[in-house]
Amino acid sequence: MxxxxxxxxxxxxxxxxxxxxxxxxxxxxxxxxxxxxxxxxxxxxxxxxxxxxxxxxxxxxxxxxxxxxxxxxxxxxxxxxxxxxxxxxxxxxxxxxxxxxxxxxxxxxxxxxxxxxxxxxxxxxxxxxxxxxxxxxxxxxxxxxxxxxxxxxxxxxxxxxxxxxxxxxxxxxxxxxxxxxxxxxxxxxxxxxxxxxxxxRYAAVYYSKEHIEIVKQARKLLIGELETKIPLESLIAGENISMVTFQAIFKQVYGDSPYAHLKKYKMNCAAVRLREGKESISEIAVSLGYSNASKFSKAFQDVFGVLPKDYRRQKQSI
Structure with missing residues (x-):
């Protein structure tokens, strides 16, 4: 060539x-x-x-x-x-x-x-x-x-x-x-x-690059502070975009609503740390913004289909 x-x-x-x-x-x-x-x-x-x-x-x-x-x-x-x-x-x-x-x-x-x-x-x-x-x-x-x-x-x-x-x-x-x-x-x-x-045929939905960049910056803020729940309103405060448009673009770009995407992102981070096996489940839960291990375990099971303790056991036995 x-x-x-x-x-x-x-x-x-x-x-x-x-x-x-x-x-x-x-x-x-x-x-x-x-x-x-x-x-x-x-x-x-x-x-x-x-x-x-x-x-x-x-x-x-x-x-x-x-x-x-x-x-x-x-x-x-x-x-x-x-x-x-x-x-x-x-x-x-x-x-x-x-x-x-x-x-x-x-x-x-x-x-x-x-x-x-x-x-x-x-x-x-x-x-x-x-x-x-x-x-x-x-x-x-x-x-x-x-x-x-x-x-x-x-x-x-x-x-x-x-x-x-x-x-x-x-x-x-x-x-x-x-x-x-x-x-x-x-x-x-x-x-x-x-x-x-x-x-x-699907009707392709087009959005302005300006609005897409606002959504991408908002996602960076969301995943940059995993221990804190950030209100969506604060993410677009002062920006030239409505909440309806923000949520529609977020789902088009990332496939989920902002909080659903954040939940999956957190659980994927948790999965990596569980495989490494250096932290307790409670420590991982707190660092990801969950007040207790029980709530974290339920969220993890929602995403991966197994409890964190079972996921860790399965991965460490491989």
Whole structure:
């Protein structure tokens, strides 16, 4: 893979390209880790597995090509920001098809972690043999998605049942199967993609970058003082945002209401400390703002399904 391919498809943050058995490995320069596994399936059609564990913002490369991008995320959330300072979020187990016309300016991962898969179809690079081969399965690759009005907006929906097993099998086969296997899966995926219905589309909800930043700063305050319960009103005091909008954006970005998100965050912190085994359950409870171990134990059980003492015992026996 040459430098032109790197800059065009992956952007300047992509720093290392390594040819592996059947795929190219791309690493990103970021505060954490970012990798892609790129399988070339047909001329003009690539399968890309994406795994990020970082909070960086990445610029989306702009290429002058007829691109169709089919994506699915199995973990985390992705924030897509556009040139007009608006953004929307794609969630776990959502499915989308997009063209270059509506490509965002940048993307990031509000929860820090994200993994997914993308089929990138460069219709300018398709050769006649590939077009003919796909047509044998009833796939009109040049007109794929036209009925979904992709030039006007993204097609986003809950992943249809007939596509769920395909994505599950793709994730399971990552790094194990050859490109030949993934060619079979893309044929199956494209066959079903032609049958998507416009009426199943979600209406993407966009919020201003200004309001999203207010929400992110509020979350930092929430998780920065775990021993103290902070009233939500104080988090947005003096800010140009209503409580209704604040709560709606918080749920879109992080998947839960502020206090539900904080509870899960606290319990995940507690789980780490329980595994380390250096503190008593009472000490952990107090440090996380619980007046007694009983209330903490109930909250932990709500999130993990077991009591803290049992969780510690299970982890220490491994």
């Amino acid at each position: 040459d430098n032109q391919h790197r800059n065009e498809w992956y952007g300047p943050e992509a720093t290392m390209f390594k040819k592996c058995d059947g795929y190219n490995l791309i690493n990103y320069q970021c505060e954490g880790t970012g990798t892609c596994l790129d399988y070339s399936l047909f001329p003009g059609i690539d399968l890309i597995f994406m795994d990020f564990n970082c909070s960086d913002t990445f610029r989306e490369p702009m290429v002058n090509r007829d691109i169709l991008d089919i994506r699915h995320y199995r973990q985390g959330r992705v924030e897509f920001e556009f040139q007009n300072q608006k953004a929307f979020h794609m969630r776990e187990n959502e499915f989308c098809i997009n063209t270059l016309t509506n490509m965002p300016a940048s993307y990031s991962f509000p929860l820090g972690k994200c993994s997914g898969v993308s089929f990138v179809i460069d219709r300018d690079s398709l050769d006649s043999a590939t077009i003919q081969q796909l047509s044998l399965y009833g796939i009109d690759i040049k007109n794929l998605g036209r009925h979904l009005e992709l030039d006007a907006h993204w097609y986003i929906c809950k992943t249809p049942q007939n596509l769920l097993h395909i994505f599950d099998e793709l994730y399971e086969a990552k790094g194990k199967e050859s490109a030949a296997y993934f060619r079979i899966k893309i044929l199956e995926l494209l066959y079903h993609a032609q049958k998507l219905r416009s009426e199943d």
